[in-house]
Amino acid sequence: MNDDDLSRLLQQHASRHPADERLRAAVRTQMTLQAAAQEPRAAAPARSAWRARFAPRIHPAVAGAGGLMLGIALTLTAVLIVPRLTPDGTLPDDLVAAHVRALQVGPPYEVASSDRHQVKPWFQGRLDYAPTVLDSPLREQGFALLGGRVQAVRGKPTAVLAYQLRLHKIDLYAWPTEHGAAPEKLQRRGFNLVRWSDGAMQYWAVSDVDGAELERFAAAWRAVATH
Structure with a gap:
């Protein structure tokens, strides 16, 4: 030939x-x-x-x-x-599993604080990137910062911010990306997920809270982060 x-x-x-x-x-x-x-x-x-x-x-x-x-x-x-x-078709399931594992066996957060000036520095030396942490502007809308943790997602250390809305826990996973993406809502095994990207970081919010409430959380986050 x-x-x-x-x-x-x-x-x-x-x-x-x-x-x-x-x-x-x-x-x-x-x-x-x-x-x-x-x-x-x-x-x-x-x-x-x-x-x-x-x-x-x-x-x-x-x-x-x-x-x-x-x-x-x-x-x-x-x-x-x-x-x-191998697209990220199984990533939502992985994140739901990680969220449930943290709720069942812990820890839901390794640094417990509602102050971003304590949570954000805690990630130094534990990750090779600095995640954005928001507190009081979200608290005013009902989303209280509980703290943060580092959790392995597909074998990679990943920043997780823990929030609470009434009795519902919300985990916000964040890692670097180079591409922006509009918010997208998904559901896995009764859990709701909302993902979006601002062009520097990709975010995945995971919770058993109502889907509309989780979308409100994502919208509030984006509104505060862009100001």
Whole structure:
């Protein structure tokens, strides 16, 4: 198969995303070279004898370079393709599970305070980012800050701010992002979630409070944070 044939196959069957096409082409080309370089000599004695006499030899350094290129291409392919195959479709379930676990076995918060000037500094040295913490402006609307904690979400330490509305606990998960997103409401196993992003941080509010109340919490947060 020559390059034209390979390009034609990629155009017909591969992803239409340019980056994925280039990577697939590189992977297949390197796999072909690697297979040719490592084919057992005893598999076809006559052909091997012919190659020994007429075919150009592949220097070990070239074969090693081909393997290195293949490894790099596969790594890049994984980086670019895996996120597309594993979107955050299960993230809401993970956050609900983390919220329930904190309520059942604790701790709901590791630093207990309604003062953001005590909660925000507590995260220093525990995270590689500084989450925004809001207190009194939200308290005026019924959402009292209880404190904060660091909880693993998919293996990554994540800031969690604990609020309360009447008898309902609200967990606000926050981590850095580079993309803004309008608020979106979801529901999992009776729990409500509202997620949004301001372009610097992504937020997920999780609670068993009524969905309209959780949306009010998210709206109040965004209104205060932008002033």
